[in-house]
Amino acid sequence: MAIAPVDPSLSKPVPSKPVPATDPGTSPASGTLERLGIRFTAWAERWFPDAFIFVAIAVVIVALGVLANGAPAASVAKSFGDGFWSLIPFTMQMAFVTIGGYVVAVSPPVRALIERMAQVPRTGRGAVGFVAGATMLSSFLSWGLSLIFGGLLVRALARRTDLRMDYRAAGAAAYLGLGATWALGLSSSAAQLQANPASLTKSLLAISGVIPFSETIFLWQSMLIAAILFVVSVAIAYASAPRGATAVTAETLGVDVSRESTDIPPPRQPGEWLEHSPLLTILLVVIAGGWIVQEFTRQSWIVAISNLNTYNLLFLTLGLLLHWRPKRFLVAVSKSVPAIAGILIQYPLYAAISGMLTVPKNAAGASASDAITHAFVNLNTAGTFPLTMGVYSAILGFFVPSGGGKWLLEAPYVLQAANELKVHLGWAVMIYNAAEALPNLINPFWMLPLVGIIGLKARDIVGFSFLQLIVHLPLVLFLLWALAFTLTYHPPVMP
Incomplete structure (x- = not known):
């Protein structure tokens, strides 16, 4: 994943008003959890470096580990060097996930829908x-859409004078799409990468083959976890959520949630006429729509959408x-572009790491990936694999906050271990x-775009997302372990 963009015009904070340190309507237990969350985030904001x-x-x-392995x-x-450039198509595809989600979320019709x-x-x-339900539903479509959509919905709700809502x-709740369901x-x-053979490195493709959506996110087991x-x-x-007089509102926090203008200036020169005319929009949508219709009619929709x-x-x-008018669309795209900087430089580095992990120490020797695979296999059985891998991925995910980039690191040895232990490959992805x-629930890295929009x-x-984590962690691990027994291993399917 990459950080969704923060539009400075969306957030207009004013000087903060003092907020009571203790919320009188909170129970002692939730107050303790909230204080722990605040202390943790304060530490993370001070010491947590950029993802790069x-x-x-x-x-x-x-590199040092591979050298120590004898390579x-x-x-x-x-x-x-070879690995750095091996996933450029996938890097650009993930950048467009961010751009596409953003331009849809900030379009006038979607903004009007949010107000309703x-x-x-x-x-x-x-x-x-x-907010929690709407944000998680939008995350099933796009994590980029989820962040922006959720932030705008919170601001719209905060503008209601007849509703006393705890703004924090x-x-x-608007963050739950990223913290609970986006993946x-x-x-x-990970599912998109494994479903597209052109996006896979040759070494990874040889291990996993192609794993379609029907074997990952559309498994009934996966949909059950999501539900x-x-x-x-x-x-x-x-x-x-605190209620009544104990709810801390946007006004109490000193956040200006007034509705921002999305108007664009009228054309000033004759050459700008087409930028403001829907003519080219209509023609482009017809052409692109024709291709999209062909893609969905010539194959299963599951196969089509997994591309x-x-x-x-x-x-x-x-x-x-x-957006209807090209000018409005281009303004939205330009505001989304800064968010893809992390993708453009970090994903090639993750691909390079994946390439280094597969370097053998000599013509007949094992690679570092093989060594990690053997450790996974030796420490696990098919029954314990979901728990071990779940804990490992969750811990590593805090230090490498990138769903796609981290999968490039883990996939070679995780999927090889799944093959050797006869664990369903699609379930290993899930x-x-x-x-x-x-x-993500406690990682400030992913909170930044959302808090920028809502002005917090x-x-x-x-504190509230930390409470979600306390419940999610044992629940998710249990479901991953229990549902694994309902699946049967199948060998990799090569394209």
Whole structure:
């Protein structure tokens, strides 16, 4: 994943008003959890470096580890360079996931839909639960859409004068798409990568083959986990939200949530006429729509939507149509572009790491990936694999906050271990997906775009998301372990 963009015009904070340190309406237990969350986030905000630092450190550590394994220095250097450029198509595809989700979320029709949705809840607690449900549903379509959509919905609800909603709890609820369900939906980086042979490195393709969506996110076991997490998360968001006089509103926090203008200036020169005319929009949508229709009619819709090219063009075409005028669409795209900087530089480095892990120490020797695979196999059985891998992926996910990039690190040895232990390969992907999302709940890295939109700090919402993590962690691990017994291993399917 990559950070969704923060539009400075969306957040207009004013000087903060003092907020009581202790919320009189909170129980002692929830107060303790909230204080722990605030302390944790305060530490993370001070000491947690940029994600690029983590991947740079990972490159150095892996290179040293591969050298220690006996690989020649020249081979390590060559594998780094070859691997760096091996996933450029996938890198650009993931960048367009961000752009497509953003342009759809900020389009005038979607903004109007958000304003109508904001009139539905009748109570402050109901509003928090409503945000949680809406955000998680949107995350099944696109994690990029989820962050922006959730933030705008929270702001729209906060503008209601007849609703006393705890703004912090609502902000945490808007984050649940990233913290609970995104990796179980259509924009799952690992599932998308494994379903597209052109996006896989040759070494990984030889291990896993192609794993279609029907064997990952569309397994009934995966959809069951998604449904359970949806219900549980909404219930926790609703039950933990302060109500009545104890609710801390946006006004109390000093956040300006007034509706921002999305108007664009009229054309000033004759050459700008086409930028403001829907003529080219209509023609482009017709052409792109013709290709999309062909893709969905010539094959199963599951196969069609699992193709990242189809998925991204669908969102971009929808975004163009919803913005209607090319100028408005281009403004939205330009505001989304800064968010893809991390993808463009970090994903090639993750691909280079994946390449280095497969370098053998000599013509007949094992690679570092093989050594890790053997450790996984020796320490596990088919029954314990889901638990071990789930815990491992969750811990690593806090230090490498990138669903797609981290999968490139784990996939070679995780899927090889799954092959040797006879674990369903698609379920191995879903174990990774469900566990990888867990650290997002307390990782300020992914909170940044959302808190930028709603005008808060990560510390303001992490107390509520930390409470979600306490429940999610044992629940997810149990489901991953229990449902693994309902699946049967199948050998890799080569394209």
